[in-house]
Amino acid sequence: MQLQIEHIIEGCKKGKQLAQSELFRLFSPKLMGICYRYAGNRETAEDLLQEIFVKIFKNIESYRGDGSFEGWLRMITVNTCITWVNKNNKAAKEIELSAKYDKTIVDENESENDHYPISTNDLMKYIAELPDGYRIVLNMFAIEGYSHKQIGEQLGISESTSRSQYVRAKNYLSKKIMEKIKK
Numbered sequence: 178m179q180l181q182i183e184h185i186i187e188g189c190k191k192g193k194q195l196a197q198s199e200l201f202r203l204f205s206p207k208l209m210g211i212c213y214r215y216a217g218n219r220e221t222a223e224d225l226l227q228e229i230f231v232k233i234f235k236n237i238e239s240y241r242g243d244g245s246f247e248g249w250l251r252m253i254t255v256n257t258c259i260t261w262v263n264k265n266n267k268a269a270k271e272i273e274l275s276a277k278y279d280k281t282i283v284d285e286n287e288s289e290n291d292h293y294p295i296s297t298n299d300l301m302k303y304i305a306e307l308p309d310g311y312r313i314v315l316n317m318f319a320i321e322g323y324s325h326k327q328i329g330e331q332l333g334i335s336e337s338t339s340r341s342q343y344v345r346a347k348n349y350l351s352k353k354i355m356e357k358i359k360k
Contacts, residue, residue, distance in 0.1 A: 182246055189237045197234055204247070205230070208254045210301075214316045215258035217305050229257050255321055259331050262313055295357055303353040311346035318343050 185203070188196025208229060212222035232253055240249050304312060313332070317323040318339070323331070325339040332339070 183242075186237065186240065186246065189234060200233070201230060204250055207247075208250060211251065211254045211316075212258060213301070214304060214320065215262060215313060217307070217309060217312055221261075225258060225261055229254050232257060259317075262309075262332065295354055299357060300350075300354075303350050306353075307346055307349060310342050311349065314339050314342040315346040315350075 182203070185196045185199050189200055205226060209222060209226050212225040212229070213219065216222040216225055233250065236253070240246065304315065307315065314328055317328045317331070318325065325336045325343070328334070328339040329336045
C-alpha cells in the first residue's frame with residue numbers, strides 16, 4: 178500500500194489526472210469525515226473537501242515524505258476547516274455569546290462516561306446536531322487533539338470558554354446517547 182501511495186504522490190506531482198483521481202478515491206472519505214465534523218452539514222463539507230483537494234494538488238510538491246502523508250493531508254484539512262470557521266465567524270460569536278450568559282463552572286476532574294452501545298452513524302448525527310461552537314470545540318479538542326489554549330488562540334476565544342463549550346458538548350452528547358439507550 179505504501180508503494181502504491183508513493184507512486185500516486187509522484188503522479189500527482191507530475192500533474193497526472195489518473196493519479197489525482199486515485200488520491201481522491203483513497204482519501205476523500207476520511208477527509209470528508211473531518212470536513213463534516215466541522216461544517217455540520219453535507220453541502221458545506223463537500224465544498225470544503227473540494228477546496229482542500231485543490232490545495233493538496235496545488236501544494237503536493239511541498240510534501241517531502243518526512244512525515245506520514247495521511248498526517249500531511251489531515252493537517253491541510255483541519256487548517257482549512259479552521260480557516261473556514263474563522264471566516265464564517267458565526268461559531269466564534271456563538272461561543273462568546275453563550276459563554277456570557279452561562280456561568281457554569283467547568284470541573285476539570287469530571288469522570289468520563291461509560292462507553293455506550295450506539296452506532297457511529299448515530300454519534301455522527303448527534304455531533305452534527307450540536308450548535309456550531311460546541312461542535313467545533315469538540316472536534317478540535319477530542320478528535321484533533323488541540324489543547325484548550327490552542328483552541329482559544331485559533332478561534333479568538335478564552336481558554337475557559339473553550340473548556341466550557343467542550344463540557345457542554347459532552348453533556349449534550351451524553352443526554353442524546355442516554356435517550357437512545359432508553360428507547
